[in-house]
Amino acid sequence: WNRLVFEKSPYLLQHAGNPVDWYPWGEEALAAAREQRKPIFLSVGYATCHWCHVMEHECFEDPEVADYLNRHFIAIKVDREERPDIDQVYMNVTQALTGSGGWPMTVVLTPEQKPFFAGTYFPKHGRGQRPGLMELLPSLVGAWTERREEVASSADRIVAALREQERVAGGTGLADSTLTSAFRALEARYDSVHGGFGSAPKFPVPHQLR
Numbered sequence: 001w002n003r004l005v006f007e008k009s010p011y012l013l014q015h016a017g018n019p020v021d022w023y024p025w026g027e028e029a030l031a032a033a034r035e036q037r038k039p040i041f042l043s044v045g046y047a048t049c050h051w052c053h054v055m056e057h058e059c060f061e062d063p064e065v066a067d068y069l070n071r072h073f074i075a076i077k078v079d080r081e082e083r084p085d086i087d088q089v090y091m092n093v094t095q096a097l098t099g100s101g102g103w104p105m106t107v108v109l110t111p112e113q114k115p116f117f118a119g120t121y122f123p124k125h126g127r128g129q130r131p132g133l134m135e136l137l138p139s140l141v142g143a144w145t146e147r148r149e150e151v152a153s154s155a156d157r158i159v160a161a162l163r164e165q166e167r168v169a170g171g172t173g174l175a176d177s178t179l180t181s182a183f184r185a186l187e188a189r190y191d192s193v194h195g196g197f198g199s200a201p202k203f204p205v206p207h208q209l210r
Contacts (some may be wrong), residue, residue, distance in 0.1 A: 019066035033111040041073035114155035
């Protein structure tokens with residue numbers, strides 16, 4: 001078992017038997033990254049996320065991937081439903097760097113929690129246009145060990161850009177017409193026989209219901 005065995009989140013407990021030496025988000029993990037001068041491998045997901053389960057099976061249950069992560073990174077697992085604050089921060093990063101987002105969310109940070117790489121699902125080895133984790137991780141480790149100042153500078157620029165975005169004035173409240181349109185779109189997809197929205201697989205999307 002790894003440290004996640006002591007957590008309460010169903011999603012974190014699902015990963016408690018992984019050979020990856022996962023930490024939950026907290027001072028213990030962040031202090032370890034600072035003391036060991038290792039980058040942080042942050043993985044964010046939730047219990048009913050299909051591709052989170054796929055990536056766990058392909059990567060986080062794999063001894064080769066786990067050994068590489070354990071030697072070169074401090075690996076942190078976050079349940080987005082338990083820590084929406086952390087999820088929101090790094091989803092903004094992922095969307096800014098890649099133009100899209102989703103879960104599982106994969107972000108690599110400096111020990112000071114500044115991001116320098118972001119993505120979503122990665123298989124163990126590359127398929128088509130999607131790189132594999134075992135090709136990606138060594139390149140990130142190489143950048144961290146051989147071009148650390150460049151990586152730190154890039155991370156600083158990413159943080160500065162995100163802070164600039166946060167200073168932009170917010171919009172106005174949602175108009176009744178927007179809310180009505182959203183309701184009608186969900187109503188059209190509602191399955192009155194079997195429940196849920198759309199066709200299978202029907203994973204809960206809490207923010208739509210809220």
